[in-house]
Each structure stands twice: as C-alpha cells, then as structure tokens.
Amino acid sequence: MIGCYVTGIFPRLTELIECTRIYARGRINASDLEKAFEDATTKIVNAQVSAEFSYVTDGMLRWQDMLRPFIKGLGGVKMGSLARWFNNNVFYRKPIIVDTIRRNKSIFKEATYIGYLPKNFRWKAILPAPYTFAQLSENQFYKDKTELMFEYAEILKEEIKSLTQLGFKYVQLSDPALVYEPIATSLSRTELDYVSEALRVAVEGTSIKTCVQTFFGDFCQILPEAIDFPVDHLGIDLYATDFEKLKEYSFEKGVAFGLVDSRNSLVEEPDELVTVTKEIVESIYPSKMGEVFVCPNCDLEFLPWERAHEKMKIIRSVTKRLREEFS
C-alpha cells in the first residue's frame, strides 16, 4: 500500500493571518477570529481531500505550537517562556512541570475542529511523542525526564483511546527530539530502550494505525533500535537523513518518507522524488515491501500557505507515480 498525508501544523492562510493580527490589536472580537479559523480549516481540509490524501487532519490551526494544548489542558503544567523550536526561527512556549501531570478532559478533542473533518475520509491525529514532550519541558517535579516521559505516555494512552472513540483511524506521535542532533547525539542505547517502552505504554491496546514521525535530524542515529519500536510506521525526514546509510538497513514495518521539504519554498520535481523513493524502498525492503507513505518532512507551517498547497499537489502526484511503479 502506498499512501500520503501531512505530518503536522498547517500554515495559516493570508486572510487568517490578517485576522489574528487585528485581533491581537483589539480590532475584532473572539467570535470574528473563530470564524476566520473555521473558514481556513474548511479550505485546508478541502485541499487534503482534493489531493486525495489517505488520511486527513483538521490542519491543526488552533495549535499555537505542538505542545500548547497540553500546557492548557493538563493539570500540573504551567506555561513557561518562549524557546526556540529546534533549529528554526520559530518559537514555542516551554511546558513547566510543577506537579503530577493530570488529564481531566480530552486535550486533543479540545484543540481540534472535529466537526470540519470529512465524513467519508479516514482521519489522522497528531500528538507530541513521549520523548519529545519530556525533552522540551522544564521538569521541576519528577525525579528525572525519564519518569516524566512515562507519566506523559500514560496520558497519551488515554488520549489515543479517546480519539479512537471519536473515529480517528491513525495517530502520529511527533518525535523530533529523538533525532535532533544536539539532543540525539547524547542518547544512549539504554535510553532508546526507555523510549521504546514509553511508546509501548502510549499505544498499548490501540486498534488504529500508529506512527513515530521524526524530523529535523538523521533517522540513522536511532537505527537499528527504532526498527523495533512498537508502532506500525516510522517517519523519516529525508532532508536530514543520510540516504546511503539508511539503505544499509532492512525494514519490515511501514515507512513515512518526508519527501517534500517544508523548510524550503522550492517546489520539488516529482521525477526526482520518485527516483529517490524507489531506490530507498528497494534497498530497505529486500523481501517484502511494507506500507509506504509520502509526506512532508515536518509541519507545513514553515511555508506560506500558497507554497504549502503547491507541495500538497506534488505529494499527490508522487504518490500516484509510485503506485504505478510498484503495482
């Protein structure tokens, strides 16, 4: 099976950007702003439907950053100062863990425009993975970040149960910290075992598809251990991963290839993306090919909407071409 989807927060459309700016200056009220968010969500959902994506998200426009809904929704977490979002000129609020983290309601549901998701399509949810959540938080309560990671994995387990009940068929756990070089280089093999175990806690018993999506770093750093992570699919940022090293490994489970670059406005040539994917797929699946997804390497929000939209069309075209190649 060869599919496609997005992997994170969408860029805001020009009209929405303007509304947020005038809202910040007090010139429109919260309901006008909400209407602008809903209109933009409709356009983003429609664009995914037009691009024939295998799974559709609501665009995550309400997410000020990947961690913010968890700061707002979890007990025991306070909002910290702005911090750089990995190696981007983009910032997030640091969660400060001041007490036992507690989930009193569905955090994902609160942050998502579920009513805007199309009925006849499969829905995808995206949540921060345990390791990344723990690494990006300021821990003032737990013994160490490992303990925090496991506590958060328990929260995720409940979140995944809840979104399954809501009808979602796929959950992506975003884990950039796992491969981001300044953090990942100090990651020991024992810690990788803990990461795997925390993922097991989060996805245990779920009936929907699960994926650990990595970005901003070389996936080869966590190989071969990542091959055994207890999820269905592994997401790889091909703009940060050494192709030749990757080809040395054999995979059984599915792979989501971050083939379209969300951090450069240059629109890719489908021919090249097809060639690259074919080469990698043929190397990493020496016997039986796993499920393959074509996706952006990270959140599309690093691009202006118009360019992100063009890249969605590239994803569609590459997916079609690959289906023909491997049929």
Added chain:
Amino acid sequence: MSKLLPTQEIGSLAKPRWRIKGYRGKPLSKEDMAEAIDWGRKLEIPDLKELVKLLNERDSPSKRRGILEWSAIYAIRFFKAAGLDVFFDGEQWRSEMYEHVIRQTAGFNSLGYIKSFDYRYFNKAACINKPQYTNSFYLDEFLFTKENTEKEIKVPFTGPYTLVDWTFNEYYEKKLSHKIMDFKQRKFEAKKNFLFDLIKEVIRPEIKKLVDSGAKWIQIDEPAATTNPTDEEMRLFVECFNETVKDFNCTFSLHNCYSNYEILAKYACDLRNCSQLALEFANRDSRQAKVGNERAGYKEIELFEEYGFRGDYGLGVVDVHTNFIEPPKLVRNRILHVAKMIGDPSRIYVSPDCGLRTRFWEISLRKLKNMVSGAELARNAVK
C-alpha cells in the same frame, strides 16, 4: 577606548508614530504631532517648526527622506541625552533588520508571512537568483549620523549568516539538484554557496563603502548564530564571520542575543578581528542588587573565558523586554561581578541586552540613564 567602562547601545530604538505614519504617507493625529513636539523639546532639538512644516506636507520622496533624517536626529539626541559614549541612529532608517537589506538587494522575492509564535509573524523571502548588490543600504544613514554627532559611532550591520538562515534557499538548492543526490548534503552545500556569494557580492561591497566613507567600527548582528548548534554549522558560522570582516581596516564586533551561549562560547575565540562580543545577560539574571557569586545570569561568561576568548564584552546589563527600570546599583553590581570574574574591567563595554525597539521612549531613556549612572558607580568602585 581610553575611558574605563564605556557605555554603548546595541542598535534599534522604537520608531515614533510620526515617523511610521509620516513615512507611510498616512495622516497624523494631534497626539502624534504632540509627541513629536514634546520629545523635540525634551531633547532640545532646534528648528522644530521645520519638522512640523514637513509633517504637514503632502507625501513625496523628499518628505519621506526628510522624516528619516529628523527621526535619526531625534534618536541621536536621545542617546546623547542618556549619556552614552558609543551609539548610532536607533536604526530609524530601517524598516526591520532583515527586510531592510533583503528589499534592497536583487535576487530575493518576498513570499509573505510565516508564524514566529502565536499571532506574531515574520516576512520571509526566497533567494531566487544569485544575490546582487544594487544599491547601498546602510551608507546614507551612516553618513548622516557621522554629520550629526561627535561621539564614537558603531554601525549595526545584519550579518550574512542570519540573512541566509531566515531566507528560503531556492536558487542554490535548485542549482545543485542534479549534482548532489543526497538531500541533506545538497542542502548544506547550497547553504554554503548562498552564504559565500552573499558575502562576496553584497555584504563586503557594503562594508567597503562604509569603511571608505570613514566607518571605524561595525557591529555584525547575528541573532541566528547558534540556531543550528552542530559543529559543522558553527564552523560555517565562524568561517562566514571571518570572511565577512577580513582585510578591512576597521574594528568589528559581534552581537548575539537570546541564544545558546554554551555553544557560542566554544567557537568565539575562532572569530578573527572580533574585538567585542555584545551579549544578552540581564534577561537571564535576577533583579536583586545582591553581590558575590550569585549573579546567575552571567555565569556563561566563565565559559567564554575558559574557551579562551580574550576580547571585550558588550555586557548586557539592561533587559530590553521588560519595563522594569534597573536601578544604578543593580547595574553597578552586574558590572563589578563580571569585572571580578574576568579580572579586567577594561574589557567591559556597558550595554543593554539588545536594541530597545520594543520599549516606549520614556522607558528606554530611564533605563539608559540608569545604565550610565550604574557604569559611573562601577567606575568609581574599581578606580
């Protein structure tokens, strides 16, 4: 500088409303006019009637130019009134540090706004062709400042590494698309090509014009310096700084803020011809005027010293993101704390953390005056 513990600013100062609206050709309110006159009187600016006359004129290129000049005069007087030893013009001629350069350089195409955080955005451009120097972007403001002050001038200059880091690299990645198959490697090579072309074609020609016109000190602003904290990228940053400043008969310094100083410290002593590191510390420090070894905000100075940096520090003793007015004693204690750490007060230039463009002028003036008083207290203490 012969004076011990000289005081300096870092670059930007908020733009008055009459500057912003007037430059855009928008009508000014009574309050905007009153602001111009009030501050003009406070700063003892002569010929205020001329400014009022100009602001009442119809929009034209000469009116816009006139507004920039008046605004620069206000900023220069402002810094003088604060008692600073080294300054520029509050960057009154510039829209913003990134856009000002990109808009005046060929090869770039602005693509619109990208979210920075929450409801804040930045205008991001793509490099779509080899960058070309079309016209000078800092020379006029430098010449004007030079004419209007006897004080020492430090020209803030947006660095190439930051310009490249904040721009989509379309041209160079496309150029390498059939030459390097590995995307990661291609991205890095394309970045290097972009950087060194930008330095050669745009940055150095502008520096040459400034130096030929009498600039003695240029501060390279690189807020993105530690954005990519890998060894490979940090080496690239150092190489880029060294290439930018090489062979010019001029003093250079580096300003970097809200960054990872553990990383910068490792590479700082590889920066050639970098007389000063102007860094942000007050933001990291407590507001208590305590003494001793408890100034947590300044602990990373130790790292710079351990790694062998022996240049001067532009020591951030004023937080530019709060309206808290640092008392002179707090400023003094911060300076004395670092003077003791490095064992040499002559390596300290007393500074705010960064440019003051996010603060109202009333606040900025009070902060800077206290900074100058604090420096005086510290000077008396070390004499």
